[in-house]
Amino acid sequence: xxxxxxxxxxxxxxxxxxxxxxxxxxxxxxxxxxxxxxxxxxxxxxxxxxxxxxxxxxxxxxxxxxxxxxxxxxxxxxxxxxxxxxxxxxxxxxxxxxxxxxxxxxxxxxxxxxxxxxxxxxxxxxxxxxxxxxxxxxxxxxxxxxxxxxxxxxxxxxx
Amino acid sequence: xxxxxxxxxxxxxxxxxxxxxxxxxxxxxxxxxxxxxxxxxxxxxxxxxxxxxxxxxxxxxxxxxxxxxxxxxxxxxxxxxxxxxxxxxxxxxxxxxxxxxxxxxxxxxx
Numbered sequence: 001x002x003x004x005x006x007x008x009x010x011x012x013x014x015x016x017x018x019x020x021x022x023x024x025x026x027x028x029x030x031x032x033x034x035x036x037x038x039x040x041x042x043x044x045x046x047x048x049x050x051x052x053x054x055x056x057x058x059x060x061x062x063x064x065x066x067x068x069x070x071x072x073x074x075x076x077x078x079x080x081x082x083x084x085x086x087x088x089x090x091x092x093x094x095x096x097x098x099x100x101x102x103x104x105x106x107x108x109x110x111x112x113x114x115x116x117x118x119x120x121x122x123x124x125x126x127x128x129x130x131x132x133x134x135x136x137x138x139x140x141x142x143x144x145x146x147x148x149x150x151x152x153x154x155x156x157x158x159x
Numbered sequence: 160x161x162x163x164x165x166x167x168x169x170x171x172x173x174x175x176x177x178x179x180x181x182x183x184x185x186x187x188x189x190x191x192x193x194x195x196x197x198x199x200x201x202x203x204x205x206x207x208x209x210x211x212x213x214x215x216x217x218x219x220x221x222x223x224x225x226x227x228x229x230x231x232x233x234x235x236x237x238x239x240x241x242x243x244x245x246x247x248x249x250x251x252x253x254x255x256x257x258x259x260x261x262x263x264x265x266x267x268x269x
Contacts, residue, residue: 010245014252020263028262038258093243115259117252122245 011120019112022077029080029104047074060095063088072101080104084119099123169238172217177202178210185220186233193229 018025028034030047045053051071059065066086073081080103087098100121107114173179177200184199185191193211197204211231214220219237223230 012245012249012252014256016256016260018260018263020267024263024267028259028266034262034266038262039255087244094247096244098244115256117256119248119252122248 009120010122011118012122013119014117015114017109017112017114022106022108022113025106025113025115026077026080030074042069047071047080049074057086061088061091063091063095069102073103078106097123168217169219172213172219175210175213177206178213181207181210182214182219182233185214185231188232190223190230190232192231196231 028038032042032045035042035045040055040057043054043056045051049071053069053071055067055069057065057067063086068083068085070083070085071081072083073079082102084100084102085098087096089097091097098121100119103118103120105116105118107116173182180200181196184196193204193207196211197207200207211220211222215222217237219234220231221234223232
């Protein structure tokens with residue numbers, strides 16, 4: 001498989017038009033109190049390049065669930081970007097090591113504003129889909145399951 | 160239950176090879192009864208019923224009684240907890256955008 005030979009990254013892209021001025025959306029994206037109301041409550045957030053802040057999410061395995069962010073780009077009413085890091089090497093799928101970047105871009109769209117989100121940097125196959133639906137994902141889930149079960153059994157019994 | 164706990168419950172339910180085989184057969188059919196499941200296996204109907212109980216508790220199968228029969232089918236989204244980061248964030252951002260839309264409506268009227 002190609003993706004096993006060379007590292008590849010994938011991105012999640014969302015693109016929606018909101019019936020509001022860019023300034024209003026910008027405020028919602030870059031004000032701590034407002035971020036709490038639609039995303040998650042950030043800790044230590046300041047919309048300044050280099051600022052480090054965190055989000056608390058569900059822990060998994062050896063990962064404490066903390067998303068560590070760092071503001072990378074602040075271009076008022078146009079572009080806001082920050083690093084989104086979390087996970088742990090010992091996890092697979094949800095909770096695996098995550099080194100990603102979240103970028104919001106704003107542009108005029110008629111009377112409203114187009115909000116373009118790119119969450120990039122998902123690694124293949126590490127963060128890749130182990131399960132998508134019953135038909136094509138089942139094999140992968142079973143493989144992963146076997147690993148987990150093998151790990152659990154080997155820590156309990158020796159043979 | 161936390162996300163990690165849910166994952167563990169689902170993993171545990173599927174860790175047993177016989178139970179996993181039962182689940183795979185349910186997933187591969189539209190609906191199936193205990194009798195039909197027993198017929199194609201090497202275990203007793205009682206054992207199959209026990210496995211079905213575990214699968215139900217893990218949210219992997221649902222049941223529909225009809226007359227004297229109970230029909231089992233794979234629960235939609237039952238394997239969702241095993242989804243990976245990208246699936247997780249695909250759903251996450253879509254939901255967050257919906258919340259953002261609601262918030263913008265509110266603050267624009269203030």
